[in-house]
Amino acid sequence: MLTRIVMILSIWVSCFSLVQAQEAEADSMFFAPSKYLLLDKGLQFRITKAINSMYNFDFAAAERDYAVLAIQYPDHPLPEFLVALGYWWRIEVDVTNEKYDATLLKYLDRSIDKAQAMFDADEENKEAAFFLAAGYGFKGRLYSERRSWTKAAWAGKNALKYMEYSRGEEEFNPELLLGDALFNYFSEWIPEHYPLMRPVMALFPKGNKELGLQQLEEVATNAFYTRIEAQYFLFRLYASEEKEPFKALQISEYLHTKYPDNPYFHRSYARHLYAVGRWPQSVQESKEILDRIDAGQMGYESNSGRYAAFYIAQFNERMGNQAEAKKYYLKTLSYGEESESQESGYYLHSLLQLGKIANQEKNKTLAKKYFKEVKKYAKRKHPAHQEAREYIKKNKL
Missing domain, CATH: 1.25.40.10 (Tetratricopeptide repeat domain)
Known part of the structure; x- marks a missing residue:
């Protein structure tokens, strides 16, 4: 039972700051610069096509664009993190397949090292903390799938630490809302399904599943970076926990239509039909x-x-x-x-x-x-x- 809880908590933490994308509608010349690369609207416009390619399992096209990004921003964690995200989706299709583990961890470590350098230079850098939370979160998620519970717990602890550091930057909303949404949902869900964990969960703030779902819906509608991840969690929760199969179908149909060559979305659409x-x-x-x-x-x-x-x-x-x-x-x-x-x-x-x-x-x-x-x-x-x-x-x- 404990191992199952560690896996749930690792997944919840890892979803705090994933880099996803939605369609951009304006030319980059009209966007004002931001002090954070993640919030640079011009960059969001330029990488939308690459990220859409990644979600559509055209990894070669996506990684060509990521390589250009790495040349433009050699000291920034974003390019390596995007490549790592692509390897995570290769794994997501069949999480029992370990052939991509080493490569995923390599790119996560590179992203973490660059984010750590940024953070060491300026502990007020919310973007650095953002990538540290994401990098350690993904490592925890992978280790939990591999039943490496000590490593998963260590990575999860680091993800939580940097998640707190990254708070307080209003510009990052609603991206940060995904972490709150998953916390609200699972901190109430865990003691409902695992009564023996109630004393442990009592150490955390009280959650609210209904609020968590509302927050996921908001992220799925309004976020740039975390929009697709929120939709991914929504259709899974609606299909299994919330017993709302038609809502799950609606989301999976949209994702399959948008990314027709993504086998996970394709499989999910067939399942919900x-x-x-x-x-x-x-x-x-x-x-x-x-x-x-x-x-x-x-x-x-x-x-x-x-x-x-x-x-x-x-x-x-x-x-x-x-x-x-x-x-x-x-x-x-x-x-x-x-x-x-x-x-x-x-x-x-x-x-x-x-x-x-x-x-x-x-x-x-x-x-x-x-x-x-x-x-x-x-x-x-x-x-x-x-x-x-x-x-x-x-x-x-």
Whole structure:
């Protein structure tokens, strides 16, 4: 339980100051200069295209522009941080894949070193503190995913320290509001879901989930740098915690439309279509995901394939097309094994359905094999394990 809480807190801290972008509408010549590079409207205009490329998984185009930025501002943490952000999104598609970890940490450390130099020269530099909070926050987020809890706690502690230093600069609002929003939401959510943590959370200021959601909506609408991250958290919270699937769908549809080659947004859009019962559209998007995996498109991999194949299988089962359902349940297993996700719900449910189909086809040996696999990968208290036991007993397998 403690490890789960550390991960939640690390994620919450890491989201304090992420660099995102929305469309700029005016030419840079009309923007007044700012004492902070992050608040330079001309720069925001110039890097919007690069950041949009990054979110659309055209990392090569984005990094060419970031390289120019690094030449223009060699001592500033922004260029390295933007490159690191791109590697985080490579990881986000499948957080179990560790191939990008070392590169992400390398760029985060470079950004942190430059921000630290700025901060050492002037502790009143809010921008330096901003990047230190973001850099350590992302390190904490990665370490929590890797279950490196000591490193995650150390990084989270540093992120919190510099988050406090970066407060007090009115110009940074509503960017800083994202941290407050996530704090308000999760500081109330954690004791609700983990009662044993209530004494620990009592040491923090009291949160307010409703206020947190309102603040996330404000950031998602009005912020420049943290807008997309706020939208990302909103659709996740609306889909899972708030039981507002249509709100989640609305946000994921916007993100997929804006960034059509982002596999995470694509997968989420298909999932939310499925959740609200718009199955033909979910199948259409899911087939597109599978086609992109087959074509080797950047970021489309087995984890997304597991989702997509399952939605297609479910649709065909509902339509009474058992042959197609069986085909895509088998694809779900194949993608699940490739991504080593045998304990996931989609994998386990696919095993269950394949076992039932095999039994209906009078192939009891195969049916037993599938149900045995369910019991192998699912914990005894898992609903799939219970359903497998009951089916075996009822059908005398």
